Amino acid sequence: MELSARTQTPAPGKRAASKARSRKALIEATLDSIAEAGIAGTSVSRIVAKSALSRGMIHLHFDNKEHLFLEAARSLADSYFEHLLRFASEASGTPEQRLIALIEADLGEEILNPRSIAIWYAFRGEARSHNAFMAYSDTRDRRLRQIYGAACAELLGADARSPEVRDLTHGAIALLEGMWADYFLHSDAFDRGAARRVIFRFLAAVLPRYPVFAELVAANGRARRVRRGP
Amino acid sequence: MELSARTQTPAPGKRAASKARSRKALIEATLDSIAEAGIAGTSVSRIVAKSALSRGMIHLHFDNKEHLFLEAARSLADSYFEHLLRFASEASGTPEQRLIALIEADLGEEILNPRSIAIWYAFRGEARSHNAFMAYSDTRDRRLRQIYGAACAELLGADARSPEVRDLTHGAIALLEGMWADYFLHSDAFDRGAARRVIFRFLAAVLPRYPVFAELVAANGRARRVRRGP
Amino acid sequence: MELSARTQTPAPGKRAASKARSRKALIEATLDSIAEAGIAGTSVSRIVAKSALSRGMIHLHFDNKEHLFLEAARSLADSYFEHLLRFASEASGTPEQRLIALIEADLGEEILNPRSIAIWYAFRGEARSHNAFMAYSDTRDRRLRQIYGAACAELLGADARSPEVRDLTHGAIALLEGMWADYFLHSDAFDRGAARRVIFRFLAAVLPRYPVFAELVAANGRARRVRRGP
Amino acid sequence: MELSARTQTPAPGKRAASKARSRKALIEATLDSIAEAGIAGTSVSRIVAKSALSRGMIHLHFDNKEHLFLEAARSLADSYFEHLLRFASEASGTPEQRLIALIEADLGEEILNPRSIAIWYAFRGEARSHNAFMAYSDTRDRRLRQIYGAACAELLGADARSPEVRDLTHGAIALLEGMWADYFLHSDAFDRGAARRVIFRFLAAVLPRYPVFAELVAANGRARRVRRGP
């Protein structure tokens, strides 16, 4: 057996796997760096150092830095929706349970954690001047509006395009968005229970026919916020 | 009698005025550039070109770019609060009118316009990795919470630190924050009337004792969204 | 009497005095800065800050920075020779006493102190690439050679241009120069007594007819060097 | 058997060699520039132009200009000692021959030439305000003192720490240092023979038991100074 031949051209399967691994490593290093240092602070050198891969790799896999950022944004959005939809689909079939599942997923550790929220806001920050990033933020919004809209339409028993359904959807998503902003600004002091309670309190008021929301207000009422830190 | 005490530094008024004008021009150029090109895209060269001032000016007035950005953030926050508080103080004295005034100010053209919303989000995007920017976002949040909290406490006739008041404040601000996010993502399609209607609908539901919110839902119901742009 | 006229045009004597004071202050600030920060580290801003005068003053009095540096070099050299010659002229009339006086002056606190030695070496460092500075270093050397040469000629009872006189002068100045270098490199550990002793030891050997040098070797023998520092 | 362990990084020899060559070229260009234009006149642009390498290279190999200067100073000092010690070790074994060899090396073309003397003085000029440069000048001095001290101790048959040995060493180095200063100020008119003669004359006087120094005075007596230049 000739060793040198093997080292120079590894089995094609291995090679493809290694390629995919490098790609993933670069995307993760990019997201980590954005979370830590922001978009402006994420240089190719930083990504390369974090990933422990070679400099040329980025241009080999993604052509340029911009494209890598885009793929990183796509990866973030994909993870988000994968988690959200899996969570929602596991909920029992009533629309109110689906809505609740969506809200709780959005406020759960898996989604609302310092790293990913930092990245979402970092991409948004550059989205205005960087249309491609905007696309991912926008897509998230559109898909969210569809998913929530469907649940709200069922809840109100009305057409998804009726003003009532649209307003309910609009408000629910706005509340959620507001909670993200709150978390972004004070992740240390943020109280997930309180955030849920506030949303359910508003939903209980606008959807008085569904007592489940009022019950959830009570259930989330006892939560005490815990201060982290030194 | 006016003493000519200024003989040693003649006519300092003109020079001082010109200095202040240059300072302001640099801050405005910086904010303009951030709105257009984001934080990462705002170089000293870009600011200098926009302001039609000289390169050295930035370091003369602000020492470095970072400090200029900070002063620009401060200027943005100052303008925001100045407008908001002026608007609220002009409202008739009832707490519901003050709350309404605050909401309408936050959703009005003066505050919710493409330029300033782009800048707020741009600063936020870098806030995580750049603590000094965070301070401005955070301060806005804290002050907003106080102002809204006072109005909500009066509305509910309860202590500002009671859970009900806190939740109402929390929800109202979250809704508003959600509307900003909505505007940020689709300023073309954004419908100020719809945004107001949604917020008032939720407030009407949680504050049934105040019919004014329900009336405002109806009043904002007829708004049609208008597509701008090519 | 019209006051404003006086404030705008003070008595001509006062003005000239103030002008000379400013000039001197700028030169001293320049020399201080060169001692502290070197030639490369001495910017106009630094000089202006040190002198507490206005920025424009430098160009008013010296046209440009280069010229100010030249005047500072001249001022340094003038002070040096003024002190040296006064010291030598105070010595009793024999040539050996004059030579000794010159050597002791060159190694005394007034001349061999951290500030002035730093400045001499700083100017020398730039002298090669900056001919005007070279001129001052060179002039010092030429004048020193004349003064020492005259004393050595008398000592040897030979013509100043004879090889013996030239070699003695050459060697004496070289020894002195070597001591300066020694002081420059280790001003903390430098022992003036030891430096004198070494020079006198060499002179005693080459000038056996003058027992005064041998006596001075003994007189400077007991000096202990003292280490400064933490 | 030679294993092809380098398959993953093929032919590293060529790349490494090229890297080392670039490093060396930058150091040489820096030294050339310092000789011509001084420390203050040696900008990155100048070095880059001289070396015909790219701008980024300096920061690739040395991180920053300061570090490059330091490496250049180290390179200068290394060359100096390499030459000096090789020269001294080639001399016949007697201490007087070693001392003579050291002196002649220090005054020889290889060491005492316009380029290197300009660089030594340029570094010294900034050494006071730039401690790292001082280190190299200081190290040279310390090593020189050791080498000369050892030879002088043997000559006098005394302990290296005795006052006589220390004074002889001190004086010999001071004379040499003085000759460097002389050369620095007038390299055109400098006469190596005369410099040697002066030093040997002083050594002959303080070391009467070694007739070799007196012989060298005579041997260097006939030298005529030759004017170079236009």
Next chain:
DNA sequence: AATGAATGAGCTTTCATTCAT
């Protein structure tokens, strides 16, 4: 396929100098 030395455009900042006040 993978590497990392090399490139040079463009970055922030410093600077000597100018000139309206």
Next chain:
DNA sequence: GATGAATGAAAGCTCATTCAT
């Protein structure tokens, strides 16, 4: 005469990208 705000060339440095190895 004196001031210091203003200028813009040039400084040191960082960066995404290229390409020989």
